[in-house]
Amino acid sequence: MPRLGEVAEPVAGPGEVVLAVRATAINRADLLQVRGRYPPPQGESGVPGLEAAGEIVSVGSGVEGWRPGDRAAALLAGGGHAQRVAVPAGQLLALPRGWSVEEAAALPEAALTAWTNLVVEGVLVAGQTVLISGASGGVGIVAVQLARELGAHVLVAGRDPERLERLRELGAEGVFPLADDLPSRVRAATGGRGVDLVLDLVGGAQLGRLLAALGARGRLVLVGLVAGRRAELDLELVLRQRLRLVGSVLRSRSRGEKAELVAGFLAFAAPLLALRRLVPVVERSFEFGRIAEAYAHLEVGRPFGKVVVRIDD
Numbered sequence: 591m592p593r594l595g596e597v598a599e600p601v602a603g604p605g606e607v608v609l610a611v612r613a614t615a616i617n618r619a620d621l622l623q624v625r626g627r628y629p630p631p632q633g634e635s636g637v638p639g640l641e642a643a644g645e646i647v648s649v650g651s652g653v654e655g656w657r658p659g660d661r662a663a664a665l666l667a668g669g670g671h672a673q674r675v676a677v678p679a680g681q682l683l684a685l686p687r688g689w690s691v692e693e694a695a696a697l698p699e700a701a702l703t704a705w706t707n708l709v710v711e712g713v714l715v716a717g718q719t720v721l722i723s724g725a726s727g728g729v730g731i732v733a734v735q736l737a738r739e740l741g742a743h744v745l746v747a748g749r750d751p752e753r754l755e756r757l758r759e760l761g762a763e764g765v766f767p768l769a770d771d772l773p774s775r776v777r778a779a780t781g782g783r784g785v786d787l788v789l790d791l792v793g794g795a796q797l798g799r800l801l802a803a804l805g806a807r808g809r810l811v812l813v814g815l816v817a818g819r820r821a822e823l824d825l826e827l828v829l830r831q832r833l834r835l836v837g838s839v840l841r842s843r844s845r846g847e848k849a850e851l852v853a854g855f856l857a858f859a860a861p862l863l864a865l866r867r868l869v870p871v872v873e874r875s876f877e878f879g880r881i882a883e884a885y886a887h888l889e890v891g892r893p894f895g896k897v898v899v900r901i902d903d
């Protein structure tokens with residue numbers, strides 16, 4: 591379980607800023623990290639926390655466009671569950687006007703995961719259809735909105751479709767149970783074609799069903815393994831339909847690659863953030879002193895959206 595402690599105050603190295611964290615969010619990677627099952631990438635903070643928002647308090651050499659006092663959210667390789675964190679400047683996102691600091695803290699990991707995997711890995715374009723599994727979570731909710739804004743048709747699947755009904759107002763056009771008949775139901779909903787892209791946020795045994803919901807030359811981007819790490823696949827289907835199966839991890843990517851992703855995301859999404867057409871759902875917010883409860887809530891509370899922690903100065 592996570593525990594609070596003292597660590598050395600971070601210093602802004604070249605190309606970095608130090609952020610005074612006012613809010614941070616919990617991710618499944620943090621749950622694994624505190625159990626010793628997902629160590630941070632080499633050279634990164636050993637403190638968990640993949641995203642945060644607050645004010646910049648110091649700026650390292652070579653940083654342009656950011657000053658102390660600016661409010662920002664940050665995509666992190668770690669270190670966000672603390673009062674201060676050092677952030678490569680390319681991983682900062684200006685706090686959208688009208689957003690709470692909690693909403694801003696809940697944005698970077700979900701939004702950049704959705705962006706990378708829908709757009710860069712999944713090559714989703716307007717008019718195509720995407721099926722998102724595990725859509726009731728932090729990443730899924732933002733992915734539904736982003737896919738809608740890309741002009742795609744959005745279908746969602748989960749073990750409890752009733753929970754997914756809420757996603758219709760965010761753009762989901764179809765809601766399906768993750769069951770044996772998923773491929774036939776999805777085909778029926780797509781005029782027999784199947785979907786162009788599956789964004790699989792859960793993995794596990796139902797991967798074969800998701801693959802069978804793809805149309806010819808469809809892509810499946812595997813992002814999460816919350817439902818398990820083993821699956822049995824019909825490889826004949828993969829050949830016959832000329833499918834592509836892509837695995838994707840954000841955290842271990844280089845700072846340069848993350849900066850490119852953040853810039854690409856903001857070029858498309860900044861106006862949508864300002865209009866609140868793309869906004870994470872903060873399911874619950876905890877005080878910093880109760881961060882262990884926040885971890886437990888993500889693990890067993892089945893939140894619909896993000897779990898956030900507020901840090902008062």
Ligand SMILES: NC(=O)c1ccc[n+]([C@@H]2O[C@H](COP(=O)([O-])OP(=O)(O)OC[C@H]3O[C@@H](n4cnc5c(N)ncnc54)[C@H](OP(=O)(O)O)[C@@H]3O)[C@@H](O)[C@H]2O)c1
Nearest residue numbers: 618703724725726727728729813814815816817838839840
């Ligand atoms: N590869 C990457 O770079 C990357 C980045 C960020 C996140 N991730 C991973 O992506 C996944 C989603 O992240 P998140 O932040 O959205 O997590 P989250 O908020 O915890 O949401 C988890 C989702 O998975 C579903 N789920 C949980 N257990 C399931 C099971 N046994 N079978 C089917 N569905 C199940 C939940 O649905 P219910 O409504 O049914 O509970 C919910 O929709 C996680 O596995 C996370 O680790 C990967």
